[in-house]
Amino acid sequence: MTQDTLKITDSRTNLTYTLPVDKGTVRALDLRQMKTSPNDFGLMTYDPAFMNTASCQSTITFIDGDRGILEYRGYPIEVLAEHCTFLEVAYLLLFGELPNETELKDWVYEITHHTMLHENTKKFMEGFRHDAHPMAMLVSTVAALATIYPEARNIHDPANRLLQIKRLIGKMPSIAAMSYRHSLGFPYVYPDNDLNYAENFMNMLWKMVEPKYVANPVLARALDTLFILHADHEQNCSTSTMRAVGSSHADPYLATAAAAAALSGPLHGGANEEVLKMLDEIGSKQNVSGYIKKVKEGHGKLMGFGHRVYKNYDPRAKIIKWTAEQVFAITGCNPKLDIALELERIALEDDYFVTRKLYPNVDFYSGIIYQAMGFKPEMFTVLFAIPRTVGWLAQWQEMLTDPEQKIARPRQIYTGHRSRRFLPIEKRALVGIAD
Numbered sequence: 001m002t003q004d005t006l007k008i009t010d011s012r013t014n015l016t017y018t019l020p021v022d023k024g025t026v027r028a029l030d031l032r033q034m035k036t037s038p039n040d041f042g043l044m045t046y047d048p049a050f051m052n053t054a055s056c057q058s059t060i061t062f063i064d065g066d067r068g069i070l071e072y073r074g075y076p077i078e079v080l081a082e083h084c085t086f087l088e089v090a091y092l093l094l095f096g097e098l099p100n101e102t103e104l105k106d107w108v109y110e111i112t113h114h115t116m117l118h119e120n121t122k123k124f125m126e127g128f129r130h131d132a133h134p135m136a137m138l139v140s141t142v143a144a145l146a147t148i149y150p151e152a153r154n155i156h157d158p159a160n161r162l163l164q165i166k167r168l169i170g171k172m173p174s175i176a177a178m179s180y181r182h183s184l185g186f187p188y189v190y191p192d193n194d195l196n197y198a199e200n201f202m203n204m205l206w207k208m209v210e211p212k213y214v215a216n217p218v219l220a221r222a223l224d225t226l227f228i229l230h231a232d233h234e235q236n237c238s239t240s241t242m243r244a245v246g247s248s249h250a251d252p253y254l255a256t257a258a259a260a261a262a263l264s265g266p267l268h269g270g271a272n273e274e275v276l277k278m279l280d281e282i283g284s285k286q287n288v289s290g291y292i293k294k295v296k297e298g299h300g301k302l303m304g305f306g307h308r309v310y311k312n313y314d315p316r317a318k319i320i321k322w323t324a325e326q327v328f329a330i331t332g333c334n335p336k337l338d339i340a341l342e343l344e345r346i347a348l349e350d351d352y353f354v355t356r357k358l359y360p361n362v363d364f365y366s367g368i369i370y371q372a373m374g375f376k377p378e379m380f381t382v383l384f385a386i387p388r389t390v391g392w393l394a395q396w397q398e399m400l401t402d403p404e405q406k407i408a409r410p411r412q413i414y415t416g417h418r419s420r421r422f423l424p425i426e427k428r429a430l431v432g433i434a435d
């Protein structure tokens with residue numbers, strides 16, 4: 001098959017170049033040959049926020065944003081959400097294939113037996129104020145685990161990487177639950193190895209004085225499904241952070257802490273918490289039109305709407321809406337659902353949102369479910385970080401084992417001063433910008 005190519009003529013030199021086109025991309029480094037003189041650095045690409053730049057080749061997650069398709073290792077998210085458990089999907093994301101019964105049983109055993117936290121973790125937690133945001137506690141505590149497992153720095157040893165991966169997947173719910181209990185002043189609850197991943201998380205969150213916690217199976221399954229939906233999403237902001245930090249060969253705990261920090265932003269994983277604040281601010285269905293008018297006038301964004309890749313309905317949002325019905329059948333319907341449905345109805349008909357291809361994303365309905373299940377809004381992004389840890393680690397491992405990858409270090413276009421004349425302080429005029 002003949003190689004696809006791109007012919008470029010540089011009007012500065014009238015030279016024509018032929019660049020190979022591979023998988024719909026041209027290599028940025030192929031532009032460097034385009035110079036105006038032998039001393040010229042050569043051309044670069046300029047792509048603030050990486051709107052149109054592939055940073056890696058990956059086989060983990062496929063998204064077709066125009067058609068609203070999401071697949072993990074080639075399996076449609078809808079199929080996985082209906083038929084798998086979260087740990088089964090975690091195995092798929094990390095190892096590339098769905099496990100058989102024996103493999104899944106062994107994998108679940110391994111993760112279950114890595115849920116316990118070092119007792120020192122309690123001391124980290126005690127250092128936080130009672131009203132500390134759980135995401136800040138989670139980021140800090142995950143980073144602190146690097147002090148407990150210093151051998152994690154040996155990132156080139158596959159067995160060592162796998163051990164740390166199991167520890168992080170097992171311990172994320174324990175850290176999350178510990179931060180929640182700390183905020184309430186409740187005693188911490190130890191993991192119960194008889195329970196599955198979601199049930200054990202609920203146990204560590206909500207067990208009080210009963211001898212053994214019994215999770216509502218519908219709510220546990222709903223949480224497990226939400227974990228599946230949030231597990232990975234190719235090169236999003238937090239995953240790109242995981243890859244960038246991991247590319248310097250930092251240990252996986254510090255890289256995961258950095259990724260969680262990126263996720264905490266309100267434009268990313270923090271949006272689910274912002275959606276609830278927005279619905280509270282709107283207050284009733286009657287106020288929805290007025291709120292949308294304000295957004296269209298440029299006063300804020302419709303949180304839980306829009307996506308860098310999806311220019312169609314986020315497939316995860318559809319499954320979350322279905323999951324909401326299962327949860328509300330148990331918990332009673334969250335009154336905010338009516339406001340959210342009205343917001344969606346109006347926005348999907350409004351030209352402002354239609355022309356910008358703004359649809360509900362994964363965060364639009366998830367918060368309403370979490371609140372109905374009893375979670376405080378501050379915990380919503382933590383509920384995103386727990387499953388996304390699997391995606392971060394799968395992408396981290398793929399980056400480390402990709403021969404094309406090296407330390408991430410973008411270039412820049414420098415637009416500042418050059419070679420300025422230095423003045424001693426007594427001769428400097430008032431700058432007048434620091435106040």
Ligand code: SDX
Binds near residue numbers: 232300304358361363
């Ligand atoms: C997640 O990347 C991932 O995969 C993320 C994620 C994952 O699983 O990892 O899917 C999870 O982060 C989902 C997104 C959660 N964030 C929110 O819901 C916050 C609200 N959404 C926006 O901030 C925004 O839509 C982003 C950040 C999600 C995407 O922003 P882009 O791609 O940079 O798009 P943009 O800001 O350039 O917007 C294009 C236009 C602009 O209008 P104009 O300047 O052209 O007039 O659309 C407007 C924006 O103002 N716009 C919105 C809007 N989102 C974009 N207007 C109102 N409300 C919004 N939500």
